[in-house]
Each structure stands twice: as structure tokens, then as C-alpha cells.
Amino acid sequence: MMSKSLLPQYWYVVADASEVTQHAVLSRTVLDESLACYRDAEGRAIVAQDRCIHRSARLSSGTVRDGKLSCRYHGWVYGESGSIISIPCEGGAEFARKCGMKAKTFTTAEQDGYIYVCLTPGEHTPPRPLTLRELGSVWKGRVRLQSRFHNSLSNCVENYIDVPHTAYVHHGIFRKPNGEPLRTTVTRCEGRIDITYHGERLNLGTFSAFLNPSGAEIEHSDHFFAPNVTSVHYKMPGGYRYSISSQSIPVTAMETLVYTDISYDFGIWTAISKAMVKRQAQEVLKQDIDILNEQGRNIEKYGERFYTTSADLIHTLTSEVISGLRNGKSPAELSAEQKEITFCV
Ligand code: FES
Ligand SMILES: [Fe+2]
Structure with missing residues (x-):
């Protein structure tokens, strides 16, 4: 049962x-x-x-x-x-x-x-929601956006911490596909997943020249907090940095509302960057809505039949947590994981 x-x-x-x-x-x-x-x-x-x-x-x-x-x-x-x-x-x-x-x-x-x-306070209810500070959205520049997806909580959450799609769905803005191997450490402990990327350098899309002119290694980590929150953090060698946290709200099984907070520190450019950051973020979200709505319609038609490879580890670990919760299984009952994967972007 x-x-x-x-x-x-x-x-x-x-x-x-x-x-x-x-x-x-x-x-x-x-x-x-x-x-x-x-x-x-x-x-x-x-x-x-x-x-x-x-x-x-x-x-x-x-x-x-x-x-x-x-x-x-x-x-x-x-x-x-x-x-x-x-x-x-x-x-x-x-x-x-x-x-x-x-x-x-x-x-x-x-x-x-x-x-x-x-909706139903119980033994798994945290005393309060995670704060934006705890999610690392702490930089001076701030933009908040709202978007609605015709897709499940799990597929939306996975999208926010899915690097491979960025080279295709957000071609040029985020990355371009260049087959560069990206080494990644992934850990899962209870309802939290931490992903650290190693050796990421140049492939930052349109804003590479501004964000990382030297092409030196950047710091990049992504995080998932059960059941619906993600945060991603980038720190450039020159000190510029930005964080994006997304709170996905399961409206129905196939509708998800998402609030996204972008915080950024671009040094002296922070104060005048808001309009540009907002425009780029809106463009990126529009592209995500488009692909996720398309995926959602196909899932409704054909069912959720996925073919999973080792590069999909982050998807697998995340959806296990969410589907576990949906079926009454606490994240503490899931195995702790620590793995290294390399995929090409
Ligand atoms: S007052 Fe009668 S239904 Fe609300
Ligand atoms: Fe995306």
C-alpha cells in the first residue's frame, strides 16, 4: 500500500x-x-x-x-x-x-x-523555511522572478541544476557545446545534494569576456534541498560572483510555480547591472519554460519513460528524493552517496 x-x-x-x-x-x-x-x-x-x-x-x-x-x-x-x-x-x-x-x-x-x-505540519516540518542567506543569495545586486511551468516538481527542480542542457537550451547565453569534459563531485546526504564542478574555465557564454577575462578556473557548485529548493553559485577568479536560488512550488502534479532569486556582485558594475541581469534571466527562464512545457506535454502523452545514462546521476539522485517523499519515504531512509562523474559540455 x-x-x-x-x-x-x-x-x-x-x-x-x-x-x-x-x-x-x-x-x-x-x-x-x-x-x-x-x-x-x-x-x-x-x-x-x-x-x-x-x-x-x-x-x-x-x-x-x-x-x-x-x-x-x-x-x-x-x-x-x-x-x-x-x-x-x-x-x-x-x-x-x-x-x-x-x-x-x-x-x-x-x-x-x-x-x-x-499545509500539514508534522515530524518532517523544518522549524522555518531556509533563508536566502542560508541559500547563499547574499550579494548586493538582487533580481526576483516568477515563472510557471507545465511540468512536474521533479523535472523543474532537476532543470535548475542540470548543466548539460545549458549548452543547448541556453545556447550562447550560458555555454556552447564544445565537448569539454567537466569533472564533478556529487554527494547526497538525507535530503541534500551538493555538486562541485572542477576545472571549469572558459565556456561561460556571452559574458565570458566580462565575467572571466583571464579564463582561469572558476568556482562553481550547485545544491538541492529537499523537496523543492535549489541554489547555484559561481565565483570568478577576479572576484565577480553570482548565486541563483529557485523555489519550485508543486501546484498540481503537472504544474509548478517557481520563484527565482538572483543575487550578484559585479564590483563597481553591480549597481548598474540590474536591468541587464533581469533581461538575461527572463530570456533564460523563457527558454526553460519552453523546453519544460514541451517535455511536460510529451510526458502526459507517453508517460515518464526516461533512458538514463551515468551523466544523469544528478537527475536520478534528485528524483529519488522527491518521489520518495511523495510515497511517504523520508530522505533519511535513502542511501548516502558520494560519486565522481565526468560529462562533456
Ligand atoms: S457566504 Fe454563503 S457561500 Fe460564502
Ligand atoms: Fe535552464
Whole structure:
């Protein structure tokens, strides 16, 4: 018998903090759970099941004024912590207070300009989401982007730490295929995967001349934190560096919303680089959306039938963690791994 998924026990970004206000309600879905997000009069983020407890209209089609959400069907009003504060056809507030009812709400955390939700707190729930600092997104230049993919959590996460595709999907921007062998150390311990690249030098695409004019060895590492977070870090010999962290939110089995934080330190150029970094990142994400949507449609048609080679080790280790969690298996039950692989890019 299949065990209960552990995925709902983890934290997921439900929205950028600026998207959740006291004056509008935002509709989101995480792991098939429909959510209505708003802020109550105290400014606290409320993430409620998107279902009015009266007659099941969607709360996200209601209106919010000064932190009070009115259902658009019969006007029941939800306030602090999702409690019912007025039932108009019963005379308003007094009756509501006596009833003491509230919407089904979920545990939230606000951190790094994000609202996080944990649908089912349990023994695997971390005390709080990983911070951007812990993910290494610490440099002065900052860009945040949001993208939506018609593909699974696992395939999206794998894409963010998949070097070989960069030479093809992001031809020229990231790399060009030149058959250069890249030696890689991969370790997996519980729900974390660390990937260190050795001897990477020149193949950095359009910006090679700016990022690494000497062509000396760069420092590059990628990381995965179960079940849905990745970070990649590049440090150039001259000191320029950038980090990209991606938080992939499983909307449904085949839809994933991703928030990407790019932080960069380009020395004196940092302050004026934002527009360029944003434009390049948008272009790269557009290319990823295109290929992942295409892959997603094919998977729906033919099933997920993959042919895996040794160069796909990172994919294999990552998808084992995610599918394990989906089937109720804790990452601690998976074998610890340390391997060296070399693939050509
Ligand atoms: S269904 Fe929401 S007030 Fe009736
Ligand atoms: Fe990509």
C-alpha cells in the first residue's frame, strides 16, 4: 500500500509578500490545495482553504477591505486569523461572534519577502523555511522572478541544476557545446545534494569576456534541498560572483510555480547591472519554460519513460528524493552517496 505523501509537511512559497495585501485576495494552489491569501487587519498573512464554510463558494472570488474578506455569495465576513466576524443575514457581528467559526487556515511564515505555507505540519516540518542567506543569495545586486511551468516538481527542480542542457537550451547565453569534459563531485546526504564542478574555465557564454577575462578556473557548485529548493553559485577568479536560488512550488502534479532569486556582485558594475541581469534571466527562464512545457506535454502523452545514462546521476539522485517523499519515504531512509562523474559540455 502506498504511504501518505510527506510533501505537505514542507514549507512552500505561496506568494511574494507584496502580492498579499489587506485590499485584495490572491488565489494560489499548492499540492492541489486551493488557497485564498490575504492580510488581516493586523497585517498578518492569512492562507485559507479557498472554500467558504457557509456554502462552499470560493473565498478567492470575494473582496477584501481593510483586512476583512467578504464572500461574494452571501457576504459572510472573515477577519483576524480567518474567523467569521459577520453573518449579514443573521444580523451581522453578534451572531457571528457567538458562533465562533473560522475558515480552515494553514500555518504560514513570512521571511525574505515571501509568504510560506506549510499545509500539514508534522515530524518532517523544518522549524522555518531556509533563508536566502542560508541559500547563499547574499550579494548586493538582487533580481526576483516568477515563472510557471507545465511540468512536474521533479523535472523543474532537476532543470535548475542540470548543466548539460545549458549548452543547448541556453545556447550562447550560458555555454556552447564544445565537448569539454567537466569533472564533478556529487554527494547526497538525507535530503541534500551538493555538486562541485572542477576545472571549469572558459565556456561561460556571452559574458565570458566580462565575467572571466583571464579564463582561469572558476568556482562553481550547485545544491538541492529537499523537496523543492535549489541554489547555484559561481565565483570568478577576479572576484565577480553570482548565486541563483529557485523555489519550485508543486501546484498540481503537472504544474509548478517557481520563484527565482538572483543575487550578484559585479564590483563597481553591480549597481548598474540590474536591468541587464533581469533581461538575461527572463530570456533564460523563457527558454526553460519552453523546453519544460514541451517535455511536460510529451510526458502526459507517453508517460515518464526516461533512458538514463551515468551523466544523469544528478537527475536520478534528485528524483529519488522527491518521489520518495511523495510515497511517504523520508530522505533519511535513502542511501548516502558520494560519486565522481565526468560529462562533456
Ligand atoms: S457561500 Fe460564502 S457566504 Fe454563503
Ligand atoms: Fe535552464
